[in-house]
Amino acid sequence: MAGKKINPTLKMVLEFGPIVAFFAAYLKLRDQTVAIAGTEYDGFIVATAGFVPLIILTTAILWKLTGHISRMQIATVVLVVIFGGLSVWLNDDRFFKMKPTMIYLLFGGILGVGLLRGRSYLKLVMEEVMPLEDQGWMILTRRLTAFFLGLAVLNEVIWRFFSTDTWVYFKTFGLTAAIFVFFIFQGKVFSDYGIEEEDEEEEQA
Incomplete structure (x- = not known):
């Protein structure tokens, strides 16, 4: 809703x-x-x-x-x-530094379970924001699953092997920038599989 x-x-x-x-x-x-x-x-x-x-x-x-x-x-x-x-x-401080790892493992895991069932759980929460064809949702979900799991691994490396200062900068700017860049590079998926509002209206007519 x-x-x-x-x-x-x-x-x-x-x-x-x-x-x-x-x-x-x-x-x-x-x-x-x-x-x-x-x-x-x-x-x-x-x-x-x-x-x-x-x-x-x-x-x-x-x-x-x-x-x-x-x-x-x-x-x-x-x-x-x-x-x-x-x-x-x-x-x-280790518990709070592990928090992004847990978040991205959770999101990646949920999306991964959906993929194993042949479904895109991403579509369930984002369809109203950016309508795509089913094939587009599956492609985007596979990529986002791998991306989330990669961020989880990266966060573990940063907090375990680098200084607290480095982790704070990574948490504040690095993760946000990574997500922004990820969606920028999905432009072809959005253009190839995007559903125009006009098309939806025609189907409903």
Whole structure:
């Protein structure tokens, strides 16, 4: 079910604002240590502690304004709460750094299961946004499955073998840019298999 339309700028702020806020908070606090109830937390953990409620709040606002939240958004918030909460509770940044891995494994796994059943689960959540022929959905789903699994592997490499600074820059800019570039390179799929609104109207006539 499609949600109500809202201002595109407001929508972008609600979707990307928490990530930008996390990045800014980390840059400000990364060299600091905060003592709470006798326990010392580094800047990364403090930034994470702020990110978790913020993404819950912005997602709730988005739901209130549009009347709709996608399954992918819900899954993302749930995993942020789980892994972000574990990082803060156990004072261990590894859990939050693993969160993108879990998200992309989940999305890639769900799409992969659909492919094994001969179906495109991607079509179920995105058909209203970009209508395609069935063959186009299958091609796009196969590519996106491989892409998500690749991002999961890449995230594991970055957080395990590089500095926290590198991971934060990768999380803030690298993942977003990778997804943008991926869809840019799917232009031929959209042009070859896209369904024009006029064609749909003719079929319904």
